[in-house]
Amino acid sequence: MVDLHFTREQDELRRAFADLFSKHASIERVRSAEPLGYDERLWMQLVNVGAPLMGVPEPSGGMGASALDTALAAYELGRHIAPAPMIEAMVAANLLAAAGGQDDVLAEIATGAVLPTIALASVTGEVARMVPAGAVADLLVVLRGNELLVSRRDGARPHVPAVPNLADAPIASWDLDGPAAVIAEGQRARLLHADAVSEWQVLTAAALSGLGASALGLGVNYVKQRHAFGVPLGWFQSVQHRLADVATAGEGAELLCWEAAWARATGDPRAAALAIMALLFAGESAFQTCRASLQFHGGYGYTLEYDIQLFFRRAKAWPLALGSPAVRYQRLADLLYRPGSEVS
Secondary structure, X not given: OOOOOOOHHHHHHHHHHHHHHHHHOOHHHHHHHOOOOXXXXXXXXXXXXXXXXXXXXXXXXXXXXXXXXXXXXXXXXXXXXXXXXXXXXXXXXXXXXXXXXXXXXXHHHHHOOOOEEEOOOOEOOOEEEEEOOOOOOOEEEEEEOOEEEEEEOOOOOOOOOOOOOOOOOOOEEEEOOOOEEEEEEHHHHHHXXXXXXXXXXXXXXXXXXXXXXXXXXXXXXXXXXXXXXXXXXXXXXXXXXXXXXXXXHHHHHHHHHHHHHHHHHHOOOOHHHHHHHHHHHHHHHHHHHHHHHHHHOHHHHHOOOOOHHHHHHHHHHHHHHHOOHHHHHHHHHHHHHOOOOOOO
C-alpha cells in the first residue's frame, strides 16, 4: 500500500533545505553563476550539511536517507533552481556505495575534495559526451561496454568549458583516455548503472516539480499586479482557467514524484516504470507551467531582466540531459507491456 504521508523528520528535512537554498541560492546568486551554472560556495554549503552522501548507507559514511528523503531535497533544489550539481553527486555517490569497496572515495566526497557525477548514457569509445556536471566534476562513474568505470581528474573547477546549453548548466564531455578503475563488470555493472539512471530520473522529476511550483508562483504574482483595461490580468477567466490547469497538472506531477520515490524506497517492482513516468510528466508539467507564466508576462517574459525566463529555460533543458523523451516513452512501453512484465 502506497503511503505518501511525510514524517515529522521529513518535513523538517524539507524546511532545512528550503532555508539553505533561500540563503545561498537566491535569484541573484543564480544569475551570477551563469553561464557556467555552478556556484562553488553553494556546493560547499551542501557538502557541509552532508547532501552528497545523504542516501549512502551509514556504514559507508552516509546518512542512510531514503529515496523519498533525497527527493524532498531535490524538490527544494528545483524550486530555487540552485546552481549546484547535487542530484548528480547524490546519484554517483549512491552508485559508488552500491558497487562496494569505495569507502575511501566516499570519504573524499564527504569533505568536498571530490565532486562526483555520472554519465547517464553508456559509452563505447574514449569520450563520454554531454555529461551532467562534466565541466566541474572531479570524478566520473561511467558504463563503458560491460564495465563500470571510475575516471578522475585533478585541478581547479571548472576543469573544462561547459558546452553552451539552454539551461546554463555545467554540461561537458569527458575524455576517458587516461587511467580508470573498474568497479563492476558484466550484468552487475549494467544493473547498477540502470538503477542509478532510474534514481536520477526520480530526483530530476522532483526538481522539475519544484521548479514548476516556483514558476506558477511567479505567474500568479504577476497577473495580480499587472493591470489591463483597469483590472488585474488575473481577473480574466481565460487567465484563471489556464493557471488552474497548470496548477492541477503540477500537483499531479508532484504526487507522481513522491510515488516514484516511495517505490524505490520500498523495492516496488513498478519503481523503474514510475521513475520514467515521473520524469516525463514532471518535465511536461513544468514546461507548460513556465510557458503559461512567461506568456502572461507578455513581452517582458522574454527579456533577461525578468526571472521567469530562468525557470523556462531550465524546464526545457533539464530533462534533455537524458536524451529525447521519445526514447523514454519507448522504454516505458517496454517495461509496461513486454511479455512477462510484472508491472501493471
